[in-house]
Amino acid sequence: MLAAIVAIGCSPAARATIPPDATASMLPVATGTPALSTSPSPAATFPLTLTDDEGTSVTIPARPSKIVSLTPATTEILFALGAGDRIIAKVEDTALYPPEAGRIPNVAKFGSVDVEKIVGLGADLVIAGGNTFTPPEAIAQLRSLHVPTVVVYAPTVAKVFEDVALTGQAVGRGDAGRDLAASMRAQFDQIGAATSSVSKPRTWYEIDATGAFYGPADDSFLAEMIRLAGGDPITTGSPNKFDIPAERLIAADPQVILLGDAAYGVTAAQVASRPGWQTMTAVATHAIKPVDDTVVTRPGPRIVDGLRALVAALHPELVLPSPVASVAP
Amino acid sequence: MTVSTGAAIRSSPQATDRARDVVRRHPRAVFGGSLVLLAVLSVIAVGIGSVPIAPSETLAIVLHRLFGLQLGIAWTPASDAIVWDLRIPRVITAAVVGVALAVAGATFQGLLRNPLADPYVLGTASGAGLGAAIALILPIRVVALQFGLLHALAFVGALASMTVVYRLSRLSAWSGLTNLLLTGYAVGSLLAAGLAMAMYLSGASLREIFAFLLGGFERASWTRLTLAVPLVAIGSAGILLRARALNGLLLGEEAAAHLGVDVARERVILLALGSLVTAAAVAVSGLIGFVGLVVPHVVRLTMGPNARVVVPLSAAVGAGLLVAADLLARLLGDVPVGVVTAIIGAPLFLLLLRRTQSGYEL
Secondary structure, eight states: OHHHHHHHHHOHHHHHSOOTTTTGGGSSOOSSOTTTOOSOOOOOOSSEEEEOTTSOEEEEOSOOSSEEEOSHHHHHHHHHTTOGGGEEEEEOOTTOOSGGGGGSOEEEETTEEOHHHHHHTTOSEEEEETTTTSOHHHHHHHHHTTOOEEEEOOSSHHHHHHHHHHHHHHTTOHHHHHHHHHHHHHHHHHHHHHHTTSOOOEEEEESBOSSSEEOOOTTOHHHHHHHHTTOEEOOOSSTTOOEEOHHHHHHHOOSEEEETTGGGTOOHHHHHTSTTGGGSHHHHTTOEEEOOHHHHHSOSTTHHHHHHHHHHHHOTTOOOOOOOOOOOO | OOSOOGGGGSSOHHHHHHHHHHHHHOHHHHHHHHHHHHHHHHHHHHHOSSSOOOHHHHHHHHHHHHHOOOOSOOOOHHHHIIIIIIIHHHHHHHHHHHHHHHHHHHHHHHHHTOTTOOTTTTTHHHHHHHHHHHHHHSSOOOEETTEEHHHHHHHHHHHHHHHHHHHHHHHSSOOOHHHHHHHHHHHHHHHHHHHHHHHHHOGGGHHHHHHHHHOOOTTOOHHHHHHHHHHHHHHHHHHHHTHHHHHHHHTOHHHHHHTTOOHHHHHHHHHHHHHHHHHHHHHHHOOOOSHHHHHHHHHHHHHOSOHHHHHHHHHHHHHHHHHHHHHHHHHTTSOOHHHHHHHHHHHHHHHHHHHOOSOOOO
């Protein structure tokens, strides 16, 4: 099951360029790479059938007006696409963004979804998180109650762009979705070009340090972001392990330490006082920097800001091209 | 695990009895043997880890750190940090926690005359867990000497739950052992409900609470050790000095009273010492199950019920078991140490139970 999801995630072209022979007739976009296409396409026609990130074919009967967002990234994407006013309920978000989303009631928190309430609100589209972020039972239950439920899961940067386009499509903002995805991709390409030739410091990105030390798994989204920002990520040594033994961290000798857990009160001074960490180059050179973990790791429109923040932390000397104006809703 | 005499036990019942008698008549030798085994395990545990470091290099680092000796072997600062700042404190912490839990387990089993008693029996586990959970929910982050609010509140929670249980049990008209146990069970259940609620409300901190409940030695350090060692040492020594009272209480409260043991007083003191030792262990390493329950039984099965033998030997065996379990846990990629103790310990314990010919009563 996981392998299947990952397989989908690893072939970005597979869904972005939906095979014309299969579903194109039902889709607003017929050909080309939709995320990059800026040419006007026919207005979205509902009913619309699309394939979500778990490979499920979902039919949305009419342009949704009561949307439930079950991932914080989806909430951000919908607001960025000008569909924020159609969200009637959302998942609890401890790092709420944008502030306007604060008025939307919560119907889910990590690990539990109030299916009854979603149905009671008369939701006509639910966008849920894959890889068990939204409990699969809740998704199955919603679908059995005939609530159109699209599952999104972005384990790679390319997949985030696709999800932006897919979300736009699902809510009848296909053009805006594609434009935003194209703008994000263009900025990633620009920044990637700027960092491709710099030296790559060995980077420990700390997600959490309570109990064990948690950082990016091999081939994870976070590892990809660090590479794109011009760093050499120290990963856990396995694609599905998230903690790393302290001795391996010391042996890996990070040159930069990025504190994704700074929001939880972890400081550079605390890091420097950890047993055995004094031998690390990053500690000796005081290259321990806080970063805003939400913008770096949340697979939404702000990963562009996240990448910029990573570059600023890893290569402060580097002058990046100024941000491309974001797409107006 | 250290005290079986190996092949000698294998044959006939008479031979088994004879072998056991030999073992029982030489508690000092058995204790010495288990200390040697503990030392061997500790050396292996310092030598092995997820980063390979040559034994010669490890030895050079240790000798240099301890005695300033130079063996002419070069090592990197990273190896030095790994051996001296990570592995050695971790191995010692495992040993100290093993001592604490096994001694507390032996104490509570004897004191409560209940074979199912362990260091957590009187609500300690839920009390400590709830304390840790509250620390994580409070929007305060205090870190002093590498101990956070979590460790402090876990320590307080363990001691407080035990105090409440003891006080409550004395309120009713009959203040026997059964009352104490049942009060402990009731208070423990209440605290466990509070813990479950706190976990439900904790949101993003859930994994931290979970990590605490599973226990482990990942974050061991010299600083933490220097705070835990005195508590465990004082508590364990105090219990050992009261072995006579513990022996008396094992016969029953009335018999103990006839032997001149001040039952009420000794019970409070032993409870307090056992709680202190348990709380210190919990604050350092979270909740590690199994060691405190099974190690004292293993020792009693092989050596008989004399607390003078059971307490020190439990300490040595508990330390050895946790050092070995932590080594295995590290080699398996930091799986929870409590899982490993159960996987090593449970089959050994069952084997020992099967081989026991004579009856076994606490």
